[in-house]
Amino acid sequence: RTTFRWMWRGTYLSLLGLVGAVIYDGYLDRYPDVQFIPDPEKKTLVVLGTGWGSVALLKKLDCANYNVIVISPRNYFLFTPLLPSCTTGNIEHRSIMEPVRQILRHKKAAAKFYEADATKIDYERKVIKISDNSDVKGTINETEVPYDMLVVGVGAENATFGIPGVREHSCFLKEIRDAQAIRTKIMDCVETAAFKDQDSAEIDRLLHMVVVGGGPTGVEFAGELRDFFDHDIQKLIPDIAPRFKVTLVEALPNVLPMFSKQLIDYTESTFKEEHIEIKTKTMVKKVTDKTIEAEITGPDGKKSLITIPYGLLVWATGNAVRPLVKDLMSQIPAQKDSRRGLAVNEYLVVQGARDIWAVGDCAVAGYAPTAQVASQEGAFLARLFNNMAKTEALDTKVKELSSSLNVRPGNAAEITSEIESLEKQLRRQKDIKPFHYSHQGSLAYIGSEKAVADVAWFNGNLASGGKLTYLFWRSAYLSMCFSTRNRVLVAMDWIKAKVYGRDVSRE
Ligand code: FAD
Ligand code: NAI
Structure with a gap:
């Protein structure tokens, strides 16, 4: 009994210590130290964007060396890997946002932040035109910011390939407002389908959720959507249950092309069990307010057109270059052959430009457009600038x-x-090695509390899928969250959704 009592006391004290550490961390977050005032003698370093690349740079940059100015229309960092979970309320959106002012407040020297879109980079004059496009505007909402050094980390926009109707009728999944719009629309479709005397064909249409793009965004969203329905909607509105349908449309012969064959097969068979229909070799050509038109390539190579009615359409077909980046590329002759973004050298310097670096999805450095790449590039630039x-x-x-x-x-x-x-x-200082990307692996949630992982393991690769991988997925993403506050909020959201179910109220 004495041993048991001591064990109990030990556990209790450890828990108390953990809670204390979390509270202390929060306290430090709320009351940071006094910062140095920027020195006008120093060079002005302007950072565009508050995404993975820019924030990784800001995290490690010694701001005392430069006058740092951050410009972005988003005054927070967004932890995108958990964004698909926000579409169904498994995670609340604020749990994966971190205010950029909180990040900057912790730097040794004060850094400025302007909530604005950069609308033009005039690289000859070394100035950036910025514009406040938020709802509330002052008398001045456009101005210029001069720079000595510039980091472009504005990410990418959603690719639509100019397909008619996509912009007007589909939801994207890139920003918080996209996830909120999807969450609202799912419930709108469900409640409208449950409307008294609703037409039968209309119920089928409203409850048909179509996802275009079988990359990780589309796959993760389809999995989350099916979970939402199976765990919550089905229990609350059982009469419409048999009519709910999720279809994933992909132009290539299989989904998740960046994963190994074994994991692609595993994902496809799991989707079959979850009743998520995968339509591969199906290229969407046109979207209307209630249908999509797609071209299917049959096993004999013959092409045919099909029309699919939908209630909710989520468009996840990858990235396109932002207009700001396109405009900068058009000013620099050395960029004329680059199509997917700003071509950079091995030090992430924009080719053909002086004093401009680029990170993340807007930069073409020979790697996939992922958070992993963007954050390693940002951290590399911080080391480079500290060194310089x-x-x-x-x-x-x-x-x-x-x-x-x-x-x-x-x-x-x-x-x-x-x-x-x-x-x-x-x-020694001048001997800086070029950027080298170290791939840690790929992870994706596929629904039914299963995940797939292709991770670097010693000198090889480890491919795994299933429930254990799901636990790994959860712990990996929890540990990667930006702050302790984010970690605590995400963990609480998971517990809340498990205990009480997801919140189905439509905002
Ligand atoms: P972003 O993170 O997109 O940031 C761009 C920033 O620039 C934003 O702050 C934006 O507001 C700002 N900006 C835009 N226009 C302007 C302008 N004109 N002027 C100034 N600022 C501007 N990758 C992974 O590795 N693992 C994952 O699990 C994963 N999951 C994902 C899930 C989803 C749903 C999505 C959409 C992506 C996911 N990714 C994942 C990819 C990853 O999010 C991107 O590769 C990453 O965000 C790229 O970082 P970035 O800094 O280049 O751009
Ligand atoms: P993606 O580019 O990876 O996939 C888009 C898919 O859409 C492609 O497979 C393409 O064939 C398909 N497609 C394009 N046009 C189509 C059409 N008209 N009809 C039907 N299908 C069409 O895009 P995604 O998933 O948005 O990812 C973007 C980037 O973010 C990628 O680099 C990805 O690796 C990364 N990411 C990583 C995640 C993870 O690691 N878990 C999660 C989400 C994104």
């Missing part, structure tokens, strides 16, 4: 000491040895 600042400081010191040699010839030996030691440091 140190190099400049050492250079200035060497110059000062060299000129003092003539003024103080008596101390020549001492000064020369100091110069030699500084030059040694300088050589």
Whole structure:
């Protein structure tokens, strides 16, 4: 009994310690130290965007070395891997947002933030035109920001390939407002289908949820949607249950092309069990307010047209270049052959431009447009800039000491040895290795509390799928959340949804 009592006390104290650590972390978050005032003598470093690339840069950048200005229409960082879970209320959207002002408040020196869209980068004049496109505008809502160094981290926009009707009728899944719109529309379709005396064909249409694009965004969303229906809607509105249908449409012969064959097969068979229909080799050509028209390639290679009625259409066909980036590319002759974004060299310098770097989905460095790549690029640039600042400081010191040699010839030996030691440091600092991406693996949730993972394992690759992988998926994403606050909120949302079910009220 004594052993048991001590074990109980030990567990209790550990739990208390954990709660204390969480509260202390929150306290530190709320009351950060005093910051240095920016020094006008220093170079102005402008960072565009508050996504994975830019925030990874800001996290590691020593802001005392530069006057840092951050410009983005979004005053928060968004943890995109958990965005599909927000569409069904498994996670509440604020749990995966981190205010950028909170991030900047923790820097050694104050950094400025402007909530605005960069509308033009004039790289000859080294200025950026910015515009406040939010609902509330002051008398001045357009101005210019000059820069000495610029980092472009504006991500990408949704690709529609100019297919008619896509912009007007579908929902995308990139931003918080997209997830909110999907959540509202799912419930609108369900409640309208449950309307008294609703027409039978209309019920089928309203309850047909179509996802276009079998990449990880489309697959994860389809899985979340089916879970929502099976765990919650079905129990609350059982009379419409048999009519609910999810279809995933993909132009290629299979979904999740970046995963191994084994995991593609596993995903496809899991979807079959979950009653998610996959239509591969099906290319959507036109969208109207109630139907999509697609071209199917049959096993004999013959093409035929089909029309699919839908209630909700989610369009997840990947990335396209933002107009700001297209415009910058058109100003730089060296970018004329680049199609998918700003071509950068191995130090992430935009080719053909001076003092401009690019990170993440808007940069073409030879890697996939993922959060993993963007955050490693951002962290690399932070190291590069911290290093450049140190190099400049050492250079200035060497110059000062060299000129003092003539003024103080008596101390020549001492000064020369100091110069030699500084030059040694300088050589070490200047020896910066180019950016190297280290792939940690790919993870995706596929519904029914199952996930697939292709992860780097020692020198090889480990492919796994199922419930255990789902636990790994959850713990990996929980640990990757931006802050302790995010982690606590996400964990609480998961518990809340498990215990009480997802909230089906339509906002
Ligand atoms: P973003 O993170 O998109 O950030 C771009 C920033 O630029 C935003 O703050 C935006 O507001 C701002 N901006 C836009 N226009 C302007 C402008 N004109 N001026 C100034 N600022 C501007 N990747 C993974 O590796 N793992 C995952 O599990 C994963 N899951 C995903 C799930 C979903 C639903 C989605 C959509 C993507 C997912 N990704 C994942 C991909 C990942 O989110 C992107 O690759 C990543 O966000 C790219 O980072 P970024 O910094 O380039 O751009
Ligand atoms: P994607 O580019 O990976 O996939 C889009 C899919 O849409 C493609 O398979 C394409 O063949 C298909 N498609 C295009 N046009 C079509 C049409 N007209 N009709 C039918 N199908 C069509 O896009 P996604 O999923 O949005 O991902 C974007 C990036 O974000 C990728 O790099 C991806 O790896 C990353 N990401 C990673 C996640 C993860 O690791 N869990 C989750 C979500 C995104």
